[in-house]
Amino acid sequence: MLVSPSLLSAHFGHLDNDIEMLNASEADMLHIDVMDGVFVPNISFGFPVMKYIQRTATKPLDVHLMIVEPQKFVGEVRDCGAEIMNVHFEACTHLNRTVQQIKNAGMKAGVTLNPATPVCMLRDIIAELDLVLLMSVNPGFGGQKFIPGTLRKLADLRQLIAETGSKALVEVDGGVNHETGKQLAAAGADILVAGNYVFSAPDPAAAIHALKQL
Numbered sequence: 001m002l003v004s005p006s007l008l009s010a011h012f013g014h015l016d017n018d019i020e021m022l023n024a025s026e027a028d029m030l031h032i033d034v035m036d037g038v039f040v041p042n043i044s045f046g047f048p049v050m051k052y053i054q055r056t057a058t059k060p061l062d063v064h065l066m067i068v069e070p071q072k073f074v075g076e077v078r079d080c081g082a083e084i085m086n087v088h089f090e091a092c093t094h095l096n097r098t099v100q101q102i103k104n105a106g107m108k109a110g111v112t113l114n115p116a117t118p119v120c121m122l123r124d125i126i127a128e129l130d131l132v133l134l135m136s137v138n139p140g141f142g143g144q145k146f147i148p149g150t151l152r153k154l155a156d157l158r159q160l161i162a163e164t165g166s167k168a169l170v171e172v173d174g175g176v177n178h179e180t181g182k183q184l185a186a187a188g189a190d191i192l193v194a195g196n197y198v199f200s201a202p203d204p205a206a207a208i209h210a211l212k213q214l
């Protein structure tokens with residue numbers, strides 16, 4: 001299993017320590033949650049903090065934009081060192097164009113679905129995608145409870161990927177812990193995001209290791 005710990009749950013008073021812990025851990029990438037207070041009812045951080053993370057992190061940055069009009073910021077996100085730029089399906093009127101812009105900027109293109117958006121909405125774009133990020137909570141906050149219907153949705157997504165021959169990886173975000181992670185692994189997830197589970201653990205590197213084994 002690939003693991004992408006979410007820095008939203010890190011301690012921003014000593015971000016360096018947490019990033020160094022992740023650098024030394026088995027984490028495959030770092031999940032960076034950007035919120036604008038419009039698309040989601042919360043504000044997290046923006047480009048200055050991402051630039052800081054870029055300087056310290058040695059792993060690829062998996063950027064999850066929970067913002068309206070993400071197409072306006074493709075250049076900024078690339079300049080912050082993102083390897084993957086995830087935009088929400090619900091935030092993009094011209095998703096095909098936005099996906100091409102992300103790829104033309106040299107990043108991998110990910111599209112994120114809110115819990116109420118069905119997988120079938122991706123049918124005409126999935127062949128272009130490097131990644132699909134399924135939200136297993138309503139985005140905006142860490143530490144929420146996993147929505148169990150995500151498991152059925154994951155099965156729908158695996159079927160769509162098989163039918164279309166898409167190479168997209170499947171990432172799941174929200175309420176992931178060892179238990180829900182096990183269920184998601186069985187249902188075909190490729191990447192697990194985990195915030196609270198990792199950062200509230202007595203030994204975060206061990207929590208990452210436990211998810212890696214799934």
Ligand code: DX5
Pocket residue numbers: 006007008009031033064137138139140141142143144173174175176193194195196197
């Ligand atoms: C929520 C964010 C998540 C969040 C996950 O809107 O997209 O990445 O950090 O946090 P946990 O793992 O605590 O649910």
Ligand code: ZN
Pocket residue numbers: 006031032033064173193
């Ligand atoms: Zn996220």
